[in-house]
Amino acid sequence: MTDFTGAMGYCQFQIPFFIEGVRAETAQMLKGTEHHEEAERIEKETTIPMQLTKTRLEDTKSDLNFMREDIQTSFVQEFDFKEGQARLVLFGRADKVTRQNETLIVSDDKHASNPERYGAMSKPYIGQLLQVLTYLDSMYYLGDSFGGWAGIPHTQKMYQINIVDTRTRSIYKTYEEIVDASHTELLFDYASQFTKKCLQWDDLIHHNSKPKCKACGFFENCSNALK
Structure with a gap:
C-alpha cells in the first residue's frame, strides 16, 4: 500500500x-512508527473488545469499532490496457476502522514535525488521500469464521x-469527507x-523539487535525485 x-x-x-x-x-517515518505502536498499545490496554458476530457485521445499523491496526486490507483491481491486461494487488493495514451510523470510516494518522504548514491547506496531500481511499475500497481480513477476506456492509x-504534531502527539488538524464518485x-x-x-508501460515523471529529493529516504542512492 505504501509503495503505491x-x-x-x-x-x-x-x-x-x-x-x-x-x-x-526517514527520521520522520521512525517517529510515526513509534507513535503508532504507542497508540496501539494504549488502545489494547484500555479497550474491552466486543465479539464480532455475523449478525452484527451484516446489520449496517450496528456500530462497529475494530481494534487499532487490527484490520488487514487487500485492494485488487484489473486493468485492460492497450499494452495488455494487468492486475494490481495492494496489501495494507488500516490505522483505525469503524462503522458508525451506517458509515464505514477509515481513520489514518499522519505525523508532522511542523504541523502548522497544514493550517492553510483545505485538502490533504494526494498521497495521504490515496491511502485512505484505497483502504475504503479494499476487502478486509475478518478471520476464517467470516470467510477470510470480506466486506463490511455500509450505506456510505x-x-x-489526522495530522498529528510529532512533538506533542496531539491532533493538530483533521481532514474528513464522505466519499463520492469523484474520489473513486x-x-x-x-x-x-x-x-x-x-x-x-509509461514513463516516470520527476517532481523537480530539490527539497523533496533531500527529504527522501532514497536520496543518497537515487541517480535521479536533484542534488
Whole structure:
C-alpha cells in the first residue's frame, strides 16, 4: 500500500526501488512508527473488545469499532490496457476502522514535525488521500469464521486523516469527507497510472523539487535525485 501512495503522492522514481525490494526510512517515518505502536498499545490496554458476530457485521445499523491496526486490507483491481491486461494487488493495514451510523470510516494518522504548514491547506496531500481511499475500497481480513477476506456492509463511506504534531502527539488538524464518485475516479486513475509505470508501460515523471529529493529516504542512492 505504501509503495503505491509513496510513488504517486511523493516521487515516482521510488518505484524502481520498491520493485527491487529496497526500503528506506526517514527520521520522520521512525517517529510515526513509534507513535503508532504507542497508540496501539494504549488502545489494547484500555479497550474491552466486543465479539464480532455475523449478525452484527451484516446489520449496517450496528456500530462497529475494530481494534487499532487490527484490520488487514487487500485492494485488487484489473486493468485492460492497450499494452495488455494487468492486475494490481495492494496489501495494507488500516490505522483505525469503524462503522458508525451506517458509515464505514477509515481513520489514518499522519505525523508532522511542523504541523502548522497544514493550517492553510483545505485538502490533504494526494498521497495521504490515496491511502485512505484505497483502504475504503479494499476487502478486509475478518478471520476464517467470516470467510477470510470480506466486506463490511455500509450505506456510505468516509475518510478521516489526522495530522498529528510529532512533538506533542496531539491532533493538530483533521481532514474528513464522505466519499463520492469523484474520489473513486481519482483512486482508479492513480492506480492505473501506478500499474503502467511499474510495468514500464509509461514513463516516470520527476517532481523537480530539490527539497523533496533531500527529504527522501532514497536520496543518497537515487541517480535521479536533484542534488
